Amino acid sequence: MKYIYILIATLAISFGLSAQTVVFNVVEIKAKDFSESDIEAAYETCCADMKPNKGGFALQQIGKGSDDGMTHRLVWYWEMGEDLWKGTNIEDKAPLWWNQMNNYVEEWGESYCGRVLSRQDASNEEYEWTHIWDIKINDPNQFKTAHDKIVKTFKKEFEGRWVAFGTYDINYPSGATHWVGVSGKDDQDHMMLYDKLQKQNEFIELLAARGKTENIRDYMVKNIKSY
Numbered sequence: 671m672k673y674i675y676i677l678i679a680t681l682a683i684s685f686g687l688s689a690q691t692v693v694f695n696v697v698e699i700k701a702k703d704f705s706e707s708d709i710e711a712a713y714e715t716c717c718a719d720m721k722p723n724k725g726g727f728a729l730q731q732i733g734k735g736s737d738d739g740m741t742h743r744l745v746w747y748w749e750m751g752e753d754l755w756k757g758t759n760i761e762d763k764a765p766l767w768w769n770q771m772n773n774y775v776e777e778w779g780e781s782y783c784g785r786v787l788s789r790q791d792a793s794n795e796e797y798e799w800t801h802i803w804d805i806k807i808n809d810p811n812q813f814k815t816a817h818d819k820i821v822k823t824f825k826k827e828f829e830g831r832w833v834a835f836g837t838y839d840i841n842y843p844s845g846a847t848h849w850v851g852v853s854g855k856d857d858q859d860h861m862m863l864y865d866k867l868q869k870q871n872e873f874i875e876l877l878a879a880r881g882k883t884e885n886i887r888d889y890m891v892k893n894i895k896s897y
Contacts, residue, residue, distance in 0.1 A: 692725070692786045694747040698732070698740040698779030705774035706731075709742070710895050712770035716763045718897070723756040724749040728896035733799065734857070735889025737844070740779045743891060750785070783840040784849070788814055790821055794830030797853040799892050801860050804846035808882035810837075816879040817850065823876065827867060828852070846886040857890075 701709060709729060725748025732740055748754040787810075807813045817835045821828055832853040838846055854860040867873045 690724075690749040690751070692747055693750050693783065694745060694786070695781070695783045696746075697744045697781045698737075699742050699744065699771075699775045700739050700777040700779065701741045702774055702776045706742070706894065708774045709771065712767060712774065713895070713897075716766045716770070720755065720758045720760070720763065720897075722748065722754055722897060723758075724752045725754045726897055729894045730891045731894050733890035733892060735887060737887065737889075738779060739777070742894075747786075780843050781841060782838055782843050784836055784838040786834055786836040788818055788821075788836070789834035790828060790832065792830065792832035792853055794853075796855050797831055797859075799856055799860070799890050800832065800851050800853045801888065801890055802849055802851045803888045804838075804843055804849050804886040806845060806847050806884040806886060807880070810848065812879075812881040813848070813883065816876050816881075819879075820873065820876045823872065824867060824870075827863060844886050 713727075713729070725746065728745045730743040730745055732743060746754060814835060821833050832851065834851045835848065837848050852860070852863070854863060
């Protein structure tokens, strides 16, 4: 399960490679039954030797909260302004991989891009499931200030977890403009965290301090393979 840490760390630790803003591109897919290992193998056969430049690629499983029967996400992330595949033969290998993927994907879902504006790096390998909330917010600066204060104030509760906030900039999924994510062990671990936080008045006050917020959807993701 160590790869899971690698991307909850890489959509976290790799986000901490420098002070540069990290951007990401996501494609949701509905995989054909029993094809997950084939999808992994397809990437291994054509692209495993390609070394991402200041970023990475990951295959994620979508758990609870999946929309339209989507089962997985393909995630690319890199430092803004950089070429993710600099120095690689992406032009030769990418068409082969996409053609292989068509054999294992029943349906292609939404694709969207965004940025990571704030994050706490993960340090616990057991926190392999990430809970993501897609939201619409009224004042991004106000929200970020309160979000960062929540993470700092409740440092003990968030210890070892990846906690992040960012934007959707191209093709807002279901109309969401921003997102928040936090990692944990499993459903019960996440619910225990929320129960502990919501019993504290200061946490409730800081939630309100984020300003007007509309929850669009929430869902769980788990990293299957990352590079």
